[in-house]
Amino acid sequence: MSKDFTVHLKYWRQNGPDAKGFFEERTLNTVNEHMSFLEMLDVLNEELQLEGKEPVEFDYDCREGICGCCNLVINGQAHGPKGGTPTCQVHMYNYKDGDTIVIEPPRAAAFPVIKDLVVDRSAFDRIIEAGGYVSVKTGSAEEANTHPVEKHKSDTAFDYATCIGCGACVAACPNASASLFTGAKIAHLGLMPQGEVERSKRVVAMVDQMEAEGFGDCSNFGECEAVCPQEISISAIAEMRKDYVKAVFS
Amino acid sequence: MKLDSKVPEGPLEEKWSEYKKNMKLVAPNNRRKYEVIIVGTGLAGGAAAASLAEMGYKVKSFCIQDSARRAHSIAAQGGINAAKNYPNDGDSIYRLFYDTIKGGDYRAREANVYRLAEVSNNIIDQAVAQGVPFAREYSGLLANRSFGGAQVSRTFYARGQTGQQLLLGAYQAMMRQVQEGGIEYYTRHEMLDVVMIDGQARGIVTRDLVSGEIKSFEADAVILATGGYGNVFYLSTNAKNSNATAAWRAHKKGALFANPCYVQVHPTCIPVSGDYQSKLTLMSESLRNDGRVWVPRKKGDDRHPNDIPEEERYYYLEERYPSFGNLVPRDVASRNAKMVCDDGLGVGETGLAVYLDFRDAIKRDGRDTISAKYGNLFDMYANITGENPYERPMRIYPAVHYTMGGLWVDYNLMTNIPGLFSAGEANFSDHGANRLGASALMQGLSDGYFVLPATIGNYLADVKPGTRYGTDHEEFKKAEAEAQAEIDKLLNIKGKRTIIDFHRTLGKIVWDKIGISRNKEGLEEAIKEIQALREEFWTNVFVPGDKNNYNKYLEYAFRLADYFELAELMAKDALQREESCGCHLREEYQTEEGEALRNDKDFAYVAAWEYQGVNGELKTTMHKEDLNFEFVELKQRSYK
Numbered sequence: 001m002s003k004d005f006t007v008h009l010k011y012w013r014q015n016g017p018d019a020k021g022f023f024e025e026r027t028l029n030t031v032n033e034h035m036s037f038l039e040m041l042d043v044l045n046e047e048l049q050l051e052g053k054e055p056v057e058f059d060y061d062c063r064e065g066i067c068g069c070c071n072l073v074i075n076g077q078a079h080g081p082k083g084g085t086p087t088c089q090v091h092m093y094n095y096k097d098g099d100t101i102v103i104e105p106p107r108a109a110a111f112p113v114i115k116d117l118v119v120d121r122s123a124f125d126r127i128i129e130a131g132g133y134v135s136v137k138t139g140s141a142e143e144a145n146t147h148p149v150e151k152h153k154s155d156t157a158f159d160y161a162t163c164i165g166c167g168a169c170v171a172a173c174p175n176a177s178a179s180l181f182t183g184a185k186i187a188h189l190g191l192m193p194q195g196e197v198e199r200s201k202r203v204v205a206m207v208d209q210m211e212a213e214g215f216g217d218c219s220n221f222g223e224c225e226a227v228c229p230q231e232i233s234i235s236a237i238a239e240m241r242k243d244y245v246k247a248v249f250s
Numbered sequence: 251m252k253l254d255s256k257v258p259e260g261p262l263e264e265k266w267s268e269y270k271k272n273m274k275l276v277a278p279n280n281r282r283k284y285e286v287i288i289v290g291t292g293l294a295g296g297a298a299a300a301s302l303a304e305m306g307y308k309v310k311s312f313c314i315q316d317s318a319r320r321a322h323s324i325a326a327q328g329g330i331n332a333a334k335n336y337p338n339d340g341d342s343i344y345r346l347f348y349d350t351i352k353g354g355d356y357r358a359r360e361a362n363v364y365r366l367a368e369v370s371n372n373i374i375d376q377a378v379a380q381g382v383p384f385a386r387e388y389s390g391l392l393a394n395r396s397f398g399g400a401q402v403s404r405t406f407y408a409r410g411q412t413g414q415q416l417l418l419g420a421y422q423a424m425m426r427q428v429q430e431g432g433i434e435y436y437t438r439h440e441m442l443d444v445v446m447i448d449g450q451a452r453g454i455v456t457r458d459l460v461s462g463e464i465k466s467f468e469a470d471a472v473i474l475a476t477g478g479y480g481n482v483f484y485l486s487t488n489a490k491n492s493n494a495t496a497a498w499r500a501h502k503k504g505a506l507f508a509n510p511c512y513v514q515v516h517p518t519c520i521p522v523s524g525d526y527q528s529k530l531t532l533m534s535e536s537l538r539n540d541g542r543v544w545v546p547r548k549k550g551d552d553r554h555p556n557d558i559p560e561e562e563r564y565y566y567l568e569e570r571y572p573s574f575g576n577l578v579p580r581d582v583a584s585r586n587a588k589m590v591c592d593d594g595l596g597v598g599e600t601g602l603a604v605y606l607d608f609r610d611a612i613k614r615d616g617r618d619t620i621s622a623k624y625g626n627l628f629d630m631y632a633n634i635t636g637e638n639p640y641e642r643p644m645r646i647y648p649a650v651h652y653t654m655g656g657l658w659v660d661y662n663l664m665t666n667i668p669g670l671f672s673a674g675e676a677n678f679s680d681h682g683a684n685r686l687g688a689s690a691l692m693q694g695l696s697d698g699y700f701v702l703p704a705t706i707g708n709y710l711a712d713v714k715p716g717t718r719y720g721t722d723h724e725e726f727k728k729a730e731a732e733a734q735a736e737i738d739k740l741l742n743i744k745g746k747r748t749i750i751d752f753h754r755t756l757g758k759i760v761w762d763k764i765g766i767s768r769n770k771e772g773l774e775e776a777i778k779e780i781q782a783l784r785e786e787f788w789t790n791v792f793v794p795g796d797k798n799n800y801n802k803y804l805e806y807a808f809r810l811a812d813y814f815e816l817a818e819l820m821a822k823d824a825l826q827r828e829e830s831c832g833c834h835l836r837e838e839y840q841t842e843e844g845e846a847l848r849n850d851k852d853f854a855y856v857a858a859w860e861y862q863g864v865n866g867e868l869k870t871t872m873h874k875e876d877l878n879f880e881f882v883e884l885k886q887r888s889y890k
C-alpha cells in the first residue's frame with residue numbers, strides 16, 4: 001500500500017457574492033496518491049468538521065469527469081496540472097510530499113461566487129437558451145436513417161458536442177471569454193444536417209447573448225483549448241466566427 | 251389496498267394504440283391553463299418538460315444541480331436500445347420486449363415492457379432530429395453494437411458518452427421552451443415534500459440551495475423524475491447528488507414504494523482502492539463485447555497477468571455460459587465475479603477484482619479499432635489506476651449501479667396518489683428484477699417523450715382547469731414547517747460523528763448484507779444494525795454551517811436521514827421475497843449450479859410497500875400486485 005504524504009493547502013473562502021474573500025491555509029497530512037483531488041478535499045472537510053469548523057464548499061456531482069460541476073482553479077490553472085482532465089479526475093499522484101496547493105474558484109465577472117469555491121454559471125444556460133438547439137418538437141421527427149451523415153462529419157460534430165459546460169475555458173481566458181463554450185455548440189449543430197435550417201439565426205442569437213452576459217472577446221490566446229477537459233479544438237471559435245460573419249453580412 | 255395497474259384490455263401489441271385511441275385529451279387552447287411540476291431534469295424529467303411545454307402545458311422544472319444539463323443521466327456511457335433492426339439480425343419489437351422481460355427475470359409488467367419496446371424506435375428518430383451525433387458507419391447510416399442479455403446488435407451509441415449526448419438533446423429542447431416561456435426553470439432547488447390537497451398531489455415544497463429559503467409551488471400534477479437510490483450503499487456508480495429524498499418523501503405521504511430490494515450491481519467497475527474512496531467508476535458494459543473476463547486458475551497466483559499462460563487462465567463466463575459467454579446479463583456476471591473472488595481467485599491488492607482482457611481483441615482488430623470504440627474508457631481507466639489497459643488487462647469488480655425498485659406506478663405512470671406521477675429510474679416500472687444494459691436511457695426517454703405526454707393529458711382532462719388553492723393553503727404551510735423543523739433538528743444535534751462517517755457505515759451494512767447475495771440471517775442482522783445506527787445518527791451527527799446559506803453538508807444530512815429508512819425497507823423486502831430472481835439472490839434459493847431459483851407460484855408479484863411511520867422500527871405494510879403473464883411463458887432463465 002502506498003504511504004500517506006503531506007500537502008499545504010491555501011483555499012479561497014468567501015461567504016457569499018458580496019462578502020470579501022480570503023485565503024485560508026491548512027496542512028493536510030493524510031494524503032494518499034490514489035485519492036482524487038476532490039477526495040482530498042473531502043478529507044480536509046472531515047478534519048474541519050471534527051474540529052467543529054465549517055467545511056469548504058465546492059461543486060461536484062458525477063466524479064467521473066462528465067457532469068461538468070467541478071471547476072477548480074488549482075495553482076493558477078483551471079482544472080489543475082494535467083490538461084485534458086477535469087478536477088475530479090486529477091489524482092493526488094500528481095503531487096508530492098510537501099507541495100503547496102492553491103485552490104481558487106474560476107474567476108470571471110459572469111461567474112459570481114456563491115460561496116467559497118462555488119460559482120454561478122447560469123450564464124451558460126442562457127447562451128444555450130438563446131439558440132443552442134434544433135427546433136424540433138417531440139413526435140415530429142422523421143425516420144432516423146433518412147439522411148445519411150458522413151461519418152467524419154458526424155464524428156467531428158461529436159467532438160464539439162462533448163463540451164461538459166464546466167467553464168474552464170472562461171476561467172483560463174485572459175478576457176474571460178466564453179467563445180470556446182459557445183463555439184463548440186455552434187460547430188456541433190452546424191456540422192449536422194439537422195442544424196442547418198437555423199444556422200444563421202442560432203449563431204447571431206448565441207453570440208449576442210454571450211456578450212450580454214458580460215463575457216469578454218476572444219483574442220486568440222488559445223488558453224481555453226489548453227485547459228479544456230474534453231480537449232475541444234479552438235477551431236470551434238473559427239467556425240463560430242465564419243458563421244457569424246456570413247449571417248450578419250449576407 | 252387493491253392495486254389497479256390500469257393495463258388496457260386487448261392483445262399485447264394493440265394495448266398502447268388502443269389506449270391512445272381512447273384516452274381523454276386536453277384541447278390545445280386549454281393546455282396553458284394547466285401547470286405541471288416536474289422534479290428532475292435527467293432523461294425522463296428533461297424529456298417530459300420539453301415535450302409537455304411544446305404541447306402548451308405550463309411546466310415548472312426543478313433540479314439540484316446548477317444546470318439541468320448536469321443530471322446524472324449525463325454519465326451514461328454505453329448506449330441506448332431500440333428495435334430498429336438496422337443490422338438485419340432478427341430484431342423486432344417483440345424480441346426487444348421478450349429480452350427485457352426475460353432479462354428482468356419475469357418480474358415486470360408485460361404491458362409496460364411491450365410499450366417500451368414499441369416506442370424505442372421513436373426515441374432514436376427524435377434524438378437524431380435534435381442533432382445528437384450518434385456513431386455512424388462509413389455509409390453515413392447509424393451504427394449499432396451489442397450489449398449483455400441480447401443476441402442481436404440493437405444498441406445505438408455516441409462513443410462512450412451516449413447519456414451525455416441524449417441528455418444534451420433533451421436539455422437543449424428544454425432550454426428552447428425556457429426561452430419561449432413554456433418552462434419556469436428552477437436550478438439548485440431541492441424538493442423536500444409533496445403537498446396533497448383533498449387526496450390529490452397539488453404541489454411541492456423546496457429548499458433553495460443557495461439562499462436556504464423554503465418555498466412552495468402549486469400545480470395540477472406533479473411528476474417525480476428524480477432518479478435512483480443506489481447511493482444508499484455509499485459507494486456506487488451514481489453521481490454524488492443522486493438520492494432518494496423526493497421519492498421517499500412521496501412515500502411518506504402515501505405513495506407506495508415497489509420492490510425496493512431489486513438493486514443492480516454492475517459487473518465492470520474499477521475496484522475500490524481505499525477508505526477515502528467517494529464513488530466507484532463504471533467501465534461500460536460494452537467493453538464485454540471485446541474484453542474477455544478471467545482469473546488465474548491457481549489461488550494466489552501473483553504473476554504479471556501477461557505471464558500467465560492460456561491454459562492457466564480461467565475464462566469463467568465463457569466456460570460456464572458458452573452461448574452468451576462474456577455477454578451474460580449483469581446480475582449473472584456480477585454474481586460470478588463475486589463467486590470466483592470468494593473462492594480466493596480474485597486479483598490485485600485486495601483480491602476483490604477480476605481481469606477484463608483486451609489482448610485478443612487488439613490482436614484480432616488492431617489497436618486503432620479498439621481505441622476508436624473504447625478510447626475514452628481506456629483513458630479513464632488509465633487515469634484512475636495509473637495502468638495502461640492496452641498493455642495489461644483491466645482489473646474490475648462489481649459495484650452498485652441501478653435500482654429497479656422505486657415508486658409504484660400504474661400503466662399511466664401515476665402512483666397510487668392521484669396527480670402524482672413518476673418516471674425514469676425513480677419508478678419501478680419496466681425492468682423487473684434486473685435491467686438489461688442500454689435500457690435505462692430507453693426507458694427514461696420513453697417515459698418523458700412519449701408516455702407522459704399522453705397520460706398526463708388523460709389525467710388532466712378530468713381536473714377542472716384553473717383550480718388553485720394558493721401556496722398559503724394550510725397543507726403547504728404545514729409541509730413547509732415540517733421541512734424547516736427537520737433542518738433545525740439536524741443542525742442542532744451538534745454531535746461527534748460526521749455525516750460521511752455515518753453514511754460509510756450504513757453503506758457497509760447494506761453492501762455486506764443486502765448486496766450481491768442475501769440470506770435470512772444477514773437480513774435480520776442488517777435490520778437491527780440499521781435501526782441502531784439510525785438512532786445514533788439522530789443524536790450524534792454533526793451537521794456544520796447554517797441553514798440560510800449554501801450548505802452542501804446540510805443537503806447531504808437530509809438525504810442520509812431518508813436512506814436510513816429506505817435501507818430498512820430494502821432489507822424487509824429482501825427478507826419477504828423467499829426466492830431468488832434477477833439481482834435478488836437469496837442464498838437459500840439457488841439451483842444446483844448456483845443460479846437464481848425463482849418461485850413463480852408464490853412470488854410472481856410486485857411488492858408495494860405502504861409507509862406507516864418510524865418508531866425505533868420502520869412500520870410498513872406490503873401490498874401485492876400480481877403479475878399475470880398472458881403472452882410469455884415463464885421459464886427458468888438460462889444463458890448457457
Ligand SMILES: Cc1cc2nc3c(=O)[nH]c(=O)nc-3n(C[C@H](O)[C@H](O)[C@H](O)COP(=O)(O)OP(=O)(O)OC[C@H]3O[C@@H](n4cnc5c(N)ncnc54)[C@H](O)[C@@H]3O)c2cc1C
Nearest residue numbers: 290291292293294314323328329441477674675688690691
Ligand atoms: C455510470 C453510469 C453509466 C450508465 N450507463 C448507461 C447506459 O449506457 N445505458 C443505459 O441505458 N443506462 C445507463 N445508466 C443508467 C441511466 O443512466 C440512468 O438510469 C438514467 O439516466 C436515469 O435517468 P433519470 O432521468 O431517471 O434520472 P437522473 O438522470 O438521475 O436525474 C435525476 C434528476 O432529478 C433531480 N433530483 C433528484 N432529487 C431531487 C430533489 N429532491 N429535488 C429536485 N431535484 C431532484 C436531479 O437534480 C436530476 O436532475 C448508467 C448509469 C450510470 C451510473
